[in-house]
Amino acid sequence: MPAIEVVLYSGAIGLSIIGLTGLLLLNNVFRMLLALVILESGVNLLLILSGFRLAGVAPVILPEQLSNLSAIVMNDPVPQALVLTAIVIGVGVQALGLAMILRIKAQYGTLNMLKIREQLEFDLAVQSGVATPVSAHSPVSLASGRERQLSNHKDEQ
Amino acid sequence: MSVLDDLLLFTALASVAIIVLRRFAFISKFSVVVYVLATVLLIKMSALGYGGEAVYSSFTVNVLGQVLQWRFDALSWFFALITLVVALFTALFMSGAWGDKYRKEHSKEAYGLLQVALILNVLSMLVLLASGDLLSLFIGWELVSWASFMMMALNPDKVARKAAIKYIVYAMAGAMAILMAIAMTYNMTGSLDYVQVMQGMAQLNNSQIAVLVSLYAIGFGIKMGVIPFHLWQATAYAETPGAGAVFMGAISARMGLYALILVIVQIIGLTRVAAIEIPYTFLDMQNALAWVGALTTIIPTYIALKQNDARYLLAWHGVGQGGYMLLGVMIADSIGTAGGIMHVFNYATYQAALFMTVTAVIYRTGTSNFSKLGGLVTQMPLTFMVMVVSIIGLAGIPPMNGFVSKWLIYRALLLDGQPLLFVAAVIGTLGTILSVYKLVHNTFLGQLRLEHQDVREAPLSMLIPMLGLAIIIFATGVMPGVVLDWVAAAQIAIGIAPVEHNLGGIELVQGGLNMIWVTGVMFYGFAVGAIIFYFLGGKSKHIHQYDNYAGGHFLTSKVRYHYSNHFYAGLMHLIGGWYRNIFIKLEYALVSLVSFMSQLSENFYRSSQPAMLVAAIVMLALWYIMSADGSAPVLVQGLQGGMSK
């Protein structure tokens, strides 16, 4: 395997690992989204590489080449098409995610995934009447830190 | 159209009619007529009870490659007869005064639903009894379970509701065990038809049989309430509304026995069961099941001894009596099986009568709590008489019918050389005697409570079925041959040598039993006793019930003077410590385990980071793949190969 391919492959795999690790370790939702972007890039790169030929040319058959078709090394177009679609969709999803993050930040006042999850669960419980809504005047220990968020929440309504 | 079609169709149509007409006042009379007609249809098949050919239904369903069919053989006919007779008596019982009071206390709808539950129970039981293959057996089984649940759920009390839900969870567990077993049977034998399964069983090895038998036994055993699945039954039956309890207590749990006899005795065959040794014990599987039966007679009976409510006491006895039936059937000779099967009939009669008497007492006094009863014999003598007849049956004392079936079981155990089982059965009987005396003493004997001074005899509409049952209990006790005919036919149907019998009992070279003689001698003895008592000596003076003394003081009726609390204090001093609620704790532990697992799972769903899960599953998959055949290098090579292409 030529050195350049090794570098490319390691780069792609490295990007994927960075992305996955980021998703695992980070708590900030925005950073998580970024990690997702990196992961996607890594995988896309990997995909591209699978159809990549070192000395390859664009997969367009010119009339003069028809005679010795087998001599030409071409890059595989299918992975490229696939990646193109994947990138487009990925961007769409990331934009959607970003929009959601904005809304979440506005309402919950935090970007911490753990806190969001906690608040989400609490909200769901309150909606279904399983838990009692925490009043802004209840002791902090009972509200366990949700108090501030909830009062924010209420104010915005 | 065979007679079986008529019967099933008639009952189904009657169910629809009763569901539609449930709010009308005439529904109670109507249902009595329905059960009479159904019984007549059943009697048209009475050839079955004397060794006739099985009756097939002309209705079959093809589904998923299975043919569902229905048929009646002697065993089904015997159980169906008990079911319908008990249903008839129950319907009679609830048609009169009891029903009126129930309507008034609850609502027309509630009474109508009780009738609906009764007919649905009867219908589902008939469907179960008529099943002609394992799949239709399972369908009938589930129908019975849910019909019973409906009956139990009619009582809106909290205790009753809890009992009902507990029942249905147990029942579901049982049903699932049966479903597992049926699926395995299908794969092992290639069919679910009784005959083909029976042939297929011959090819199976012992471990397969062992798995099947355990699963079937668990499934059917849960319905019977055998140890260790006995916890649900007593509360559920006791809390069923009055007349419903009569029916449920008498027959419902016996469906488990029917299915058990059908599958384990008839289809699998006890010789196969007996061939399975249980490791680390001296028991084979048949013996183990017999021991389950024996423990079921002992433990619930002694739990019954501690009850302070008549309904609960009876319901716990119901559980215990099921143990005798299982024990009898598991002895597997003609006498023991006859005893086990006959006990179903006998038990149904006296249990129904007992529940009726208790319901009558509740009807008049409003309670079945022993601490609030006593001395009712002067007010309700006929009810008392029925109860005495029934408890003599329950305790298995001659000349009532319960004695005959128990005698058969004892005799079989003797012949079989099973001392410990024999002793266990006797311990159960002795416990029964103790607790039935407590029942009759605390309800009818002793001091009459002041508030019950105006209590009158139970109304005629309730007395008639009670007395009818008492007559049956006595008559089949004196002439057990009547029932033994049917039992023998059922034995032939399940492939066991029929018991040699005559009208009075059975003839054996080594000591038989002739109930006509026994009864005759006993009544002769009583006559002699009566002569000694009544014709000799001075005339006795009847005094009022309240005319008592204590330590030289005459008492007024206001002083509570009735020994009902902690009745067997001496015995409880000794064995009280043995009640450790082990099974309740076991059940609780199981629930705790589920709860713990549930929290664990919930924590998983709650704390999961999406990416972590994805990573986890990928890692899991990779690990699984690599560990599958140690081909990690292959994977790496494959990856490299793939990439370098």
Next chain:
Amino acid sequence: MTSVTELLAELLLMPFIAFVVGLAMVLMYRKIAARLQRRIGPPLLQPIYDIVKLYGKETQISHGLIHDIGLVMAVGGYVAAEIFLPVPGMDGIADKGGIITLSYVLMVPSLGLALGVGQCANPNGSIGISRALTAMLAYDIPFIIVVFGVATHYQSTSLVGMIEYQQIHQWGIFEMPLLAVAGLFALQGMMGKQPFEIYVAPAEIATGPMVEMSGKYMGGLFVMQTFQLYTAGVLYTSLFLGGGANWFEFLVKIFIVVAIPMSVALVFPRYRTEDMVRIMWKWPVMVALIGIAFVL
């Protein structure tokens, strides 16, 4: 096959013989007691005098129909039991029952007494019954194990069959000594003699089943007691001592059998109910189970 006259004779004679023999046993008991206590003891006909006296009493309190019926059941049950017990020359009807039936017929008197006492509405009586039933639970378990062992050994549940076997082979007591010992133990309880007489509790009349029994009710119980002694003797003799080839042998055996528990009774104090249950479930059961192990 027995003829009708023979049957009638059995029906009439057997209870009567039992009564007479039982009276003699009561007398024997009282004589033994007197001798041990260095008294002379009652005259020959004292038991019958007692019964006649009780029957002749003027105050006879009945607490209701069940009170009467209970007593009838108590006496009648024993009368029936006597007919099922084979005696020399009369075993036509005994064949119809057998040992299992007999054990259960023997519960009828207990039940009758329990019902009768219950009707009296005296808690002391009820306490006595509760103790009596507990006692029954205590002694019946070793007894039933013994019955099982014996029936297995003789391969029969018919008492007649057992006696025949023993007369051909050997007495049961030699073939099954352990069971015989356990049986004797159970017999002690069954007869309600010391140390197992808590439920009768003669010393404190206020807490026994007899608390409301006066006049002929007490007389009935006396009659019952004669039957009880006789039954115990005959049963044990039939099971272990080969019955009797003739009346003389038979009577000697049953008197000896009954004399043993009586003598034991007179030198022992009384156990509490739970102690009685404990001891009954421990020693005789253990011995009987070992005995069964030999039989099987």
Next chain:
Amino acid sequence: MDNIVLLVVLPLLAAFLMPVVARSSEVVARTLGLSVLFISIGIILNVWSQSGQIDSQAVSIVIGGFLPPLGINFYVDQISLFFALAVPVMVLLFWPWHRATSIREYSLMMLLTASASGLILSGDLFNIYVFYELLGIASYSLVAIQGRVSAVAASFRYLLMGSVGSVMMLLGIAIIYTQTGTLNLAHLSLLAPEKLNNMLGLASFALILTGMGVKAELFPVNSWVPEVYGSVSSNLAALMAGLLSKLAVIVIVRLLILLFPQPEALQLMGMLGILGVLTGELVAWRSRDFVRMLSFSSIGQLGLIFLAFSIPGEMGMMAGIAIALHHMLVKPALFMLATGWRGAVENLSGVARRSPFVVLLFIVLILSLLGIPPLPGFWAKYLLMVGLSSQDGFIYTLGMIIVPLAMVIEMAYLFKIVMIMYRKDNDEPAVNNSNIVDDSNIVDDSNIKVVQKHSKWGLAIAASVAAMLIAIVLQLQPASDKLLSLANQLSDRNYYISTVFPQIHTVRMQSIK
């Protein structure tokens, strides 16, 4: 036949047109969406009625003139046609009528319809990926658009999980492509026994399973389920739990049959299915909230489906299809009942007296869900059990034990609710229900009302589902025959190949590389 393509094209077109049209005329835009759905249904019914042979003969529709494996194709057989019909029908049934304000939601629903139809019909991996992603975007947005911030948060977590899943799926597709050089399913299926029957193929299956599993509520990538279903309207929850999850399952199963002959693949899926059943039912048992309970019960049922499909052979296929179809009927109906019963189950105390008919409906539905004979659910479960017991191997034996236990647990919690409903002594709700938000007013967060009334539409759906269940019971024999033919068609690889390449013997399959 060729107008099957319109099933994807028309809704997609409508999805993009609707916002534009809405600027000029909102009424037209609304009718546009609905009419497209009706047209879709019409097309399928037309296909069904015209080509009666679809029962016996599947069809491959070539798109764009290039023949497979170079071109792309739609594959139409009984099951895909059935699901293609189910998509517009169910979208129509759970159409967000009441939200008059939002044309965006209509548009997203159309996108959902298009991508769902495309997903089930697609005959190559590439399109499957694309439609799957589109479906993802549509569903994230639909969840997020529900108004409440909790829905947004839930949707974000869903999105994160779904995106990571789709990246994994892409990776899996990449591996397949590197191994075989094609993405056409039929072509892959030809090559699979040779080229994918190795550890690498298995790895790609695991990756694809992870990706698709997110939508199919596969354990362990299903933690979004309770959050999302809990925060969206019952309509959407019904659609997602009923339809979308089944679509994903069917696609996974199709890939599994065509591409992955390894028994390990089946076992992996079975194992995850078992874990799903177990955890889902266990958590549902502890849930105190009706919708949450239904969500976890849905996870459990999906686990059952995976377990069923993991059984090799016809029995497993039949069981899987039966459970999937059954769940597809029952779960939406239950979610429809949840419109009036949102919130703590304790609040349902005494509803049986207020609305006995609805409770009866509920009981019929859950009885079928539990598999009580003779309701259809029983036959599905019976097939599953028979299938499980016919296999040796640890996973199937474990499934044999776990499934009944899970059913018992499911019974326990479902009937706990029933008993609460029939409670008499306590008609006052035990828990403060002032926080319960009615479905119909979900847009406005501040509009908090205590309404416990079912929408008539939802009740009608639930009632008709119950009626259908009973109708199936009455028509067991035809139903079971139909099931058998569905299963046969779905599980036959060679049939798929020969349908797509009718001239399989004459055409020389040339690899692109």
